[in-house]
Amino acid sequence: MSVKITFLGTGDASNSGGRAQQALLLTTSNFTLLVDCGANTLQRLQKMQIDPNTIDAVLFTHFHADHFLGTVHLDLSLIFDFPRKRNLLYLGPVGLKERCQQLFSLSYPRLYPNDNFVREMVEYAPHQKYTILDNKAIVETFPMEHAPESLGYRISIGGKCIAITGDTQWHDGIVDLAKDSDCLICECFHYKKPQPRIGHCSYEEIHENSTRIDTKKIILLHAHREVLEHREKVDFTIANDGDILDIE
Ligand SMILES: [Zn+2]
Numbered sequence: 001m002s003v004k005i006t007f008l009g010t011g012d013a014s015n016s017g018g019r020a021q022q023a024l025l026l027t028t029s030n031f032t033l034l035v036d037c038g039a040n041t042l043q044r045l046q047k048m049q050i051d052p053n054t055i056d057a058v059l060f061t062h063f064h065a066d067h068f069l070g071t072v073h074l075d076l077s078l079i080f081d082f083p084r085k086r087n088l089l090y091l092g093p094v095g096l097k098e099r100c101q102q103l104f105s106l107s108y109p110r111l112y113p114n115d116n117f118v119r120e121m122v123e124y125a126p127h128q129k130y131t132i133l134d135n136k137a138i139v140e141t142f143p144m145e146h147a148p149e150s151l152g153y154r155i156s157i158g159g160k161c162i163a164i165t166g167d168t169q170w171h172d173g174i175v176d177l178a179k180d181s182d183c184l185i186c187e188c189f190h191y192k193k194p195q196p197r198i199g200h201c202s203y204e205e206i207h208e209n210s211t212r213i214d215t216k217k218i219i220l221l222h223a224h225r226e227v228l229e230h231r232e233k234v235d236f237t238i239a240n241d242g243d244i245l246d247i248e
């Protein structure tokens with residue numbers, strides 16, 4: 001078994017370096033999971049010629065706009081451009097239902113709510129394990145240190161284990177999240193350790209702790225300018241928009 005990771009968007013909220021806001025697509029032979037949906041995600045899907053209707057579930061790490069705002073565009077496209085015939089799962093931290101309602105009704109008050117297709121919304125609590133669609137994926141939730149609702153996910157999918165931090169400052173919970181995983185996808189907004197910590201990881205902290213991180217591969221994203229300027233000094237892969245990684 002294997003899983004394909006498509007890096008649709010690898011940037012931060014400011015689109016530093018011209019990178020699209022965060023969105024990752026995890027695909028197996030029978031399941032497609034979108035993790036986060038930034039403002040540019042629908043455009044990125046179309047650029048990569050991926051039909052949004054192939055997505056079975058959307059999983060959010062938190063509700064900041066660069067991870068969540070594009071949900072309304074994705075949802076709207078499933079009404080008009082890629083008419084959806086089946087349910088769509090929206091999964092994310094507690095507050096997901098209210099945030100979706102707020103986003104949809106604020107953006108297009110005459111179109112929402114609607115029942116063009118069924119949106120199943122499931123809210124995830126920290127320190128829990130959830131199964132998606134008859135074990136097509138198993139998701140373990142780890143609290144992250146960023147927004148109050150922020151969750152990191154350890155996703156067992158296609159026989160592999162992918163750990164995704166979402167946005168967070170460095171903390172030891174990242175070591176737990178990554179334990180025994182095939183891949184850690186870690187945010188890396190800063191190059192140097194910020195003093196005081198302000199909600200994002202730095203390359204210095206990830207590098208300093210890398211011997212404690214028990215994973216086969218560390219991939220960084222959500223890089224701000226400073227990281228991109230120092231990229232030749234960074235020991236780990238910095239994902240680019242459009243990168244595809246097969247984990248076999
Ligand atoms: Zn972000």
Ligand SMILES: [Zn+2]
Nearest residue numbers: 062064146167
């Ligand atoms: Zn954030």
